[in-house]
Amino acid sequence: MTLPNPTVHVVDDDDSFRKSIVRLLRAAGYEVCEHASAAEFLLSRASHAHGCVVLDIRMPGLNGLELQKGLNDFDNAVPIIFLTGHGDIQMSVRAIKAGAVDFLTKPVERDSLLSAVRNAISSDALNRVNDESLKLLSARFHNLTEREVSVFLLVVNGKLNKNIASELGISERTVKSHRANLMEKLQVTSLAGLIASAVQLNLPIQKN
Amino acid sequence: MTLPNPTVHVVDDDDSFRKSIVRLLRAAGYEVCEHASAAEFLLSRASHAHGCVVLDIRMPGLNGLELQKGLNDFDNAVPIIFLTGHGDIQMSVRAIKAGAVDFLTKPVERDSLLSAVRNAISSDALNRVNDESLKLLSARFHNLTEREVSVFLLVVNGKLNKNIASELGISERTVKSHRANLMEKLQVTSLAGLIASAVQLNLPIQKN
């Protein structure tokens, strides 16, 4: 999958400030997309593009923190760099705890911003890769039938087929059948792969 | 293992302020231990006690951020709550990114502090449990011989004994032998448990 260039989205209602940031980033070679409000950013559906967001906090309409929360709720894992002129410590702490990758203050030093953007973009690249594989796996998991899920859970907990059979009140042959089907559906060829999938899916696993 | 009560360590060189914080925390029912400097805190070997640390940043000698770094370097995962009168945004961002659980400013509201301490202590309790089990597992892992580690890695990657044997240039019987020994050493009784251990140890695992 050949991705387009990473895009830096600059969301700030202060036109002149925004333009200057945009200019700075373009000069540094980034693909940049500017938005005068959170709503405009959302409408552009730019949230689906990869890269990062440089976000002002105080804006008319939806403010930066609210936008961050909104994006989090939708599992939209674009890295966010806050850039604000009226931030305080409490705000910055909250933002970082909520997952922002950085919190800068206006006026911002060129290097601080560029380094923040660089980090954000590389962290985004990593996240994308992980998200992709998790989504794919998740989709496969949801294709399992109830029975297959039951068997799956017992298998990854190290139970033997015969024990699984008696726990579910079915024959061992049936367990084998479900087991083969779920391995097929999850696209794994070994028990090791199956358990690795279970871990990635955050399923409960007992070691003994 | 019956643990003693969680202890809140208050590290601040400002005597009167520190005393008032200590009083507040004691009144709230916490076991508290006070220190006038980072060095004093370290010397008290209190770093090994569980609970959390309420830490001033600006102090003579080792300052708060440096102490935090020092504790991090030693894997001493005591949750740290910064409490400072002269903090700025950059400082708070750095502290939180470095793992501090909170960053408060003087004067602090009673409820903010108490809620931060409550969160810190419960997060500590969780960390302790995880650390314990990881350390135990890690110790077991380091008891494996080189050969056992090689076999371990190949097993968790879903390789068959015969393939492992040819990759290592040894007989299948030998692989079985190593395999049995490492299962024993890692205290697991199923392949599922073995792989779960590998995951916890952060070993590389391929799914296909």
Place this chain on the structure above:
DNA sequence: ATTGAAATTGCCCTTGGGGACAATTGCAAT
């Protein structure tokens, strides 16, 4: 009523893994 997916099970054969019993070799420490 027919079709189809899902669950179920039986029989049988092959392959893989666990483990008992036993032995050899090499290296390092005492």
Place this chain on the structure above:
DNA sequence: ATTGCAATTGTCCCCAAGGGCAATTTCAAT
């Protein structure tokens, strides 16, 4: 020199898992 651990391998046997072939049942959708 002796002891001891680690690595190595062989032969058997048993049990577990994978999978082919085949069939029945049930439930829901068309």
